[in-house]
Structure formats: structure tokens, C-alpha cells
Amino acid sequence: MVEWFFPHDVYLPCGKNHSTIQPFNHLIIFMKKILITGASGFVGSHLVEEALGRDMEVYAGIRKTSSRQYLKDGRIRFLEMDFSNKNELAKKLKANKFDYIVHNAGVVSVPKLEDYYRVNYEFSKNFIEAIYASKYIPNKFTYISSLASYGPASSDDLSDFLKEGHIRKPINTYGKSKLKTEEYLAQLNDFPYVVIRPGGVYGPREKEILTFFKLINKNIEGYIGSRDQHLAFIYVKDLARVIIDATVSPHMQKAYFVSDGKYYTQWDLGKYAKRILNKKTLRFHVPVGLVRSIAWLLEQPAKVTGKYPALNLEKVSILESMNWKCDISALKKDLNFEPEYDLEKGLEETLEWYKKNNWL
């Protein structure tokens, strides 16, 4: 009896189920083994669903304390990971031999600025060193960075947009910590990485933009400043699809900006939300200068306590940036990316989910 093995390289295209593939009698197809870190979070939980949908053997990388609320599918395996413990990580990686790793764990908003560097940079570096120490390099290591690692495009010239080779000037510690990890990856000539840089991600389970929708739901439409902001968005399901596409693709040592390819202003968010929620609103604008002064005042105790308030000068600098347009041509060329959702369609699904789950 001859048995056929497809170790390491079998790639099942998106949506294909093993049962739809008719193998020879004794053909054995190994499922691709993928580790997704930060699986308990907003993007991570959607990544897990996307990978399961492709019949991959999915390991959710979580902490002891992580919620498993969105990780209820019985096919999910769990791997507890402590990114501060390199030896332990290396042992776990050696024991599991993952085909693919998506390193999505990270902090987006933390009260202590040094935690951006600790989690987004040092823990990522530890993780990659542990991969080397395990002596088992996956086919692909996909790092989830951010547009923030570039900082905004020109606010004065709105025809400017972020693209490879554009000057990089991150304007907050979050962006700087992501850039540092990208720079670390870029000097690893033999490491099969790709970097993903999403714009604003929205969708079911997202908690930051939700605040704006909650106000709209109460007939209040509040903005900071009154100048048009040009924003790039991506619906979380399109993002999850493109991350897994990049992960299983032959492309490596490359980075991709990710948005739905269109540009929106902050007023579009309000316009679509009002239509979908069927609300009339009272619109007001808080001057940026006033918000900046409040943020400065709130921040003063942080100089002693080290704990930054939710409204801080870093957040204000993001709100003040007028231009986050980015170039997704590499994504289209290498991965045939066509977004399934634009902002209006994505918001319909998102707001429906919020209502169904009593978040609105």
C-alpha cells in the first residue's frame, strides 16, 4: 500500500473543505497548523474564525487571564503564552511545529507609555528569538503592525498618501513601538515574515469607535475639530481574509498597507451611522485646542503616577492628523485583494451586531 504524504506544503485555497477534495484512497492530507496570538481580542477572534473557515488546525495563543468569550468553537486548540519567558515559549513552539504564525497580540491603548514598547516591541522580539531557539521556523510569520508605524501623510497636501518609501514619522508611542518591531524584522534576512499595516479596523466586537455610535444612538453627533479628516478603514472580516491570504502566500519580506481602498471623512462615519440607526442628531464640534488643553491637564498627574488618562496628548495628535490615506496596490497585485465591504456595507453589519448584542 502506498501512502502519499503532503507534509508542510499543502495549501487548501480559501473555502475548500477536505470533504470536497477527492483524494486517492490512501492520500493523507495534513491540515495546516496555524498559531494566532492575541486570539482573544477583536481582530484575533476574527482571524481564528477565518482560519477555521479554511480548514486549518487553529491554535489560539492566549494568556491565562484572556477571555474565551469569542473562542467557543470546539475545533480551537489553545496555547497559553507568556511573551516574557523566552525559554518556555521556545519549548512550546518546538513541541508544536507550526506551519504558520500570525503575531497579532499587541496593545493599542495603555495607560503606561513604556508598555507599548514592552508588549509591541520587546515581546515580539522575544517571540521571534524563541522561534529561532526552537529550531523550527514556520513557513510564514505574519506581523500585525499599523498605519500608525508610518504616521500620517501630509495634512497640507491631501494628494499625498502613505506608500512604501514614504517618510516615516510616527506621531505616538504606539506607532513608534510598531515601527521598532518592523525595523527589527527588516534586518532578519533569512526570516520568512510579512508585515500587515491596517488602517482603522471596525466591525463586530470593536469597542473604541463604538463610543461614537453610542452617542449617535442618543441623537448626539460629536466631533473634535471641524476640518475634514481623510481616513482609511477596513472591515475586520476583509482584514482577517487578507491576513490569512498573505500568510499562506509565497510572498515574504514584504509589507502591506491595508484599507478598503476608498477614503472617508469623519462626517461619513456619522452620515452612515445616522442612516442605519435611523437617527436625527444634534451635531457639535469641540475645538481641538480645547481638547488639547484638557488632555494636557489630565496628563499632568501621569508624570508622577506613570498612568496616562484615556484622553491624552497622543490621542489628540491622532485626532489632529488630517490625512491617513494609504496605497493598497501591492495588496491588489500580490494577493488579488478586492474588499467585500466598503464602510457603508460594513457598518450595516457592525451596527446590527451591536444592537443584537445589546451594545447599542
Ligand SMILES: NC(=O)c1ccc[n+]([C@@H]2O[C@H](COP(=O)([O-])OP(=O)(O)OC[C@H]3O[C@@H](n4cnc5c(N)ncnc54)[C@H](OP(=O)(O)O)[C@@H]3O)[C@@H](O)[C@H]2O)c1
Ligand atoms: N483595532 C485597530 O483599529 C487596529 C489597527 C491597526 C492595527 N491593529 C493591531 O491589531 C492587533 C490586534 O488589535 P485589536 O484591535 O484586536 O486589540 P485588542 O482587541 O485589544 O486585542 C489585543 C490582543 O492582544 C493580547 N495581548 C495584549 N497584551 C498582551 C500581552 N502582554 N501578552 C499577551 N497577549 C497580549 C490581548 O490579550 P488579552 O485578551 O489577554 O488582553 C488580546 O488578545 C494589535 O497588534 C494592533 O496593534 C489594530
